[in-house]
Amino acid sequence: MTDSWATPAGPEDGPGRGTEPEPVGGAGPGTAFGADLHLELRGSGLRAGLMDALREAVRTGRLTPGTRLPSSRSLAADLGIARNTVADAYAELVAEGWLTARQGSGTRVARRAAPRRPAPPAPRTPRIGRRPVHNLLPGFPDLAAFPRAQWLTAARRALTSAPSEAFGYSDARGRIELRTVLADYLARARGVYADPERIVICSGFAHGLMLMATVLLARRVRTTAVESYGLDVHWKILTRAGMRMSVLALDEHGARTEELADAKGAGAVLMTPAHQFPTGAALHPDRRAAAVDWARGTGGLILEDDYDGEFRYDRQPVGALQGLDPERVVYFGTASKSLTPGLRLGWMVLPQELVGEVMAAKGEVDWVSSALDQLTLAEFIASGAYDRHVRSMRLRYRKRRDQLVAALADRDPAFGVTGIAAGLHAVVELPPGTERSVVEAAAWQGLALNGRADFRHPSAQPDGDALVVGYGAPTDSAWAGALDALCRVLP
Template identity: 75%
Template structure:
């Protein structure tokens, strides 16, 4: 048996490669193996052509080679296997005659479309689905992924790759690429009012990654509790709980989170807030409560963890700056590219108090280096070139129009009220009492995925109003009208 991989190094001889065609294979290997397609085959038996044909049939039969898959050229495969090119060509020709392969001038040799693998039929579902699969989504927490600026990002990636130093392709600093940290320091100071010296910034793979690192560091420091908002993402509370940290709740009203309650929270060493646009209620934290949070951190030697998840998108009000600007030594600022660009980039950043930088960087280096250097360099170029600002302004206009269309579509319903719309990518649609669950179920029957407010309530918080948290940034341009119509049909 010959066990051969198509990346066999030039000059190496597979077990059955001595003899027929070995000199031809060596001459071709330096060039054609580099240009060919990798294909793993196991040749059995004493006859090379028969063994090759059997191996190819088996690869097609089992589905390893899918219908339409392109095979290596006869010259390339011969060089990889260390056999004569004519042997491969003859095997290809016979398999074409049998119907396993096809060969056309200019498109090479491919697996025949009708040569489908023999796979067992899938077992029927045990129960019939009870709900229609979602056609539309108004789930919060996402942006319009179809709006990702592909051409501009590609141009930035080319420039970044061209200018990247050689050391950028190594493991690098767990704190992140210096190019991105420098650009973010300028941008955050200009756009969000953040004091962000580059040496205080640590790049992470999104907010959850950053919060996980902070949870590790806070627990090591002896923190036993982090106060959270009564409405927020349960995933964040669970992440802190997994680190051994309790998450007592602070109530939220029309002025935002009641940070004046912080002195009454036993053992709290930090508080997690969404001050620019509370998630999911949508209110901005009142200036007095922003100041109260910072004052508490100063007096108690605590920290404010500021989640600025959609701070770039404001519509009907003056920009609300980051709380971090009030006291950079008591506030950890967390931001990401998930809402402004796309979550698939896996890029976020923390702006840390000076005393936390070393501990967070060490925790990141020990657990996960994570963020791609090339993506970091591309984002640095994208921001520095002005493309990021242009993209944010363009998407801000798109989301504002959707917000306005949502409000207009629901304006004629006296029992419905839309709030939390001055900024961000979601709105709170308040419903008649006792109808939240039935509306969510009705939406599912309409093929619309939408979240009720109760999903985001802290387990210790009292029940709040019946409402939907409508993410109007989520649908693509083509799906927006259909999603809005489905929502209107689902409402009472």
């Protein structure tokens, strides 16, 4: 087998041993001239093998109609065969109709009918409902509100000032520019003790949790406590890593952290103390202290998911739990709610003793997070644009939550909204036995909606019927329609 990557070439002999002058104005659209061409030659005859390889590339659509091929001289040099062999192969394929050769245009793939490809499988038809028109799922920000112009400005400044080494392999902890501004921001806005040397950049909370699961297993931790309601994707990460789970009950004051004393063998606890997901409770100060006391007394770790801590509407946001004991709490934050999940940027603030272990789990080089995106986010935060964006979105989401509460009160005062005024979702209590029917009715109306039961851990006890209504995702123009659709499906 011979592999070839064709290289750019100037005007020279073509398949008929004439000339192939460079076309005026360049190679034109739909061309691969000057680009690499990969061919695999098989069989005993070089010319026959080359012809078969080219036919197969055209037949499968890898070489599309109109694509310009390398000159005979360039391809022959690449393949290490005689130029006449390539010229003869080109000439025969022209005669067969696979290729065309014209003065001034070089040798190109003939413009024949597009190759037939297998038809894609028919999409599965959902059992109920139709394609959602409105997205009221929790955890989604308003993607249309992403500050494109300000981000572009930050990207230009970051690229202009970036050192050349930023375009190489970066420190596995992440760019020092981002870790430095994050340390300042998190201390100022979330009360986190965040020395840059303790910060590790990751591609989101799930990635960070995977790294911590690896570290915990290396420490012989086999059980992690979790809240009785949360995201199954996080539980699956722990389960796939080989972890067992001990479930903490929830009430209006958050997780019942006193139950940690009975969580036999638990070496860590995963929590959302600032705004429990999805129930919306804030962890009571006494329970925050109890969690830290448990960690200190047992040598355990608290994994704090501060997924939307910046968005508190009824008061100043409560500081992160990490501030109570930076050596026993692993703090996780991301840009997924404040900016967009598409950035795939998150951060971990680690106890000093864990930094090396997390680095070992992550690897010697940062193979996940784009250095250029990190530099842009660093500039975005340092310039004040991040603070301005968060304040703007805080006002927008607060208005939507207020409108949701008012619309439900007009519909029926019995539909109470529970949990603190924070984040991108609210919990709407329902009459007993109605949750599943409301969710199914919403699907029929093209409304993407979750019930509270969708987030219950399999071993947890049910906690009454309710909806978890996300008000972050709809655009401003779609929000009123989404709210009306929600009110129509309520019992």
